[in-house]
Amino acid sequence: MNIIADYSILQCPATKQDILPADNDILSQVNNHLNNQEKFTAGLVNESKTIFYPIKQNILFLHQQYSIPLTKEFADNQKMTFDKERIFNYYNEIKYIGFEGKQIYEDADKWVDFRDFVLPYTQYGFSNVRKYIQPKGKYFADVASGPVAFKEYVHLADGYEYRICIDISVNALLEAQYNLQQENQPGIFICADMLALPLKENICDAVVCHHALFHVQKNLQLTAIKEMHRIAKPATNIAIVYDWFYHSRLMNITLGPVQLYRITRHYAGKLYARVFKKNKLYFYSHSRKWFIKNNPGKQIKFYAWRSINKYFSSIYLHKNFGGKKLLQYIWNKERKKPELMGRIGEYAVIVIEK
The missing domain is CATH 3.40.50.150 (Vaccinia Virus protein VP39)
Structure with a gap:
């Protein structure tokens, strides 16, 4: 799925690292934790492979609310303040x-x-x-x-x-x-x-x-x-x-x-x-x-x-x-x-x- 011609313009909003298309191993790791939910067929991952960002309906989900942590370090998404929420x-x-x-x-x-x-x-x-x-x-x-x-x-x-x-x-x-x-x-x-x-x-x-x-x-x-x-x-x-x-x-x-x-x-x-x-x-x-x-x-x-x-x-x-x-x-x-x-x-x- 080629939503964007050049992924090099992107950076992870949390770590500021490069982000790249997720390979099959990353997709399998993410999908195995989703139980009965719809599985992802495409996504992005940061350079250190600690955060996964889904791609769905031609949208890159690079908002923290949709990110999926791949390590315990990023397991707790920052809770939004009331005004932001x-x-x-x-x-x-x-x-x-x-x-x-x-x-x-x-x-x-x-x-x-x-x-x-x-x-x-x-x-x-x-x-x-x-x-x-x-x-x-x-x-x-x-x-x-x-x-x-x-x-x-x-x-x-x-x-x-x-x-x-x-x-x-x-x-x-x-x-x-x-x-x-x-x-x-x-x-x-x-x-x-x-x-x-x-x-x-x-x-x-x-x-x-x-x-x-x-x-x-x-x-x-x-x-x-x-x-x-x-x-x-x-x-x-x-x-x-x-x-x-x-x-x-x-x-x-x-x-x-x-x-x-x-x-x-x-x-x-x-x-x-x-x-x-x-x-x-x-x-x-x-x-x-x-x-x-x-x-x-x-x-x-x-x-x-x-x-x-x-x-x-x-x-x-x-x-x-x-x-x-x-x-x-x-x-x-x-x-x-x-x-x-x-x-x-x-x-x-x-x-x-x-």
Whole structure:
């Protein structure tokens, strides 16, 4: 089973060793311990032959939750923290719906305005990252790729030989396989933790991450950034789409009491999730100053991805009441002053040069 052309780009997320296809002896050793469970026909093993990683449905399972220890040293998988576990559970339980021939998250309409006069602006935002990465290369790393839900997301990797989809959700990776196949785009699909990316240093010509970093625990977001920086080639860019939430001056001013309600509900939700152990999606947004202070690259810049959120568009953008003109005004501002709107708007593309 040749899921990936070059295994030398991979590393064991636990030991940082090379990983290679498991031979028949390793497969037999693993399968003999599975009792009545389905047997593995392919997998990977680290250089010291202490950890086995399954391959199934064209997915490389390089997440610690799916690893199988071959020695007592690695017999106890690290237990997830509550915040990490609820993110893992949320994305492995979420459902999908169809949109324009692609599979997207069932809850996408909470965050995306699909109305016909707003959709071109939204789709332009989906393509924004393309302006800040190299136009072509070999490996395009899509960290926390999800299902690669929209056609604009798929075409971000045009000009690259391989798109490496990395996500904690097996279902998302299966949907990503389907979505990429619709556009005949070659993909490598890896189930992995963005805090321990199973790729070697200086491998990727582009690294992108959409709407995922703020779902990592606040004290671990820098680890995730450093991992993305590590796998990028020198002189290339890492592009991270980030939600400023209450750091967005534009949304704070224009939404006023609605924004205050959002912030209050956000913190109440955090308390609710902890008290009742619910799989409510974790969220924490750092400020722009935090990113500047912790930048691991040569330089860091902030550009507009989408300046407004669904709350703003629901309140202010109405087709027959000047909504189209207001939207066009905002859109023009983003085009003319992308750095300003990236600082004050809701969503930014954070571009880190390695």
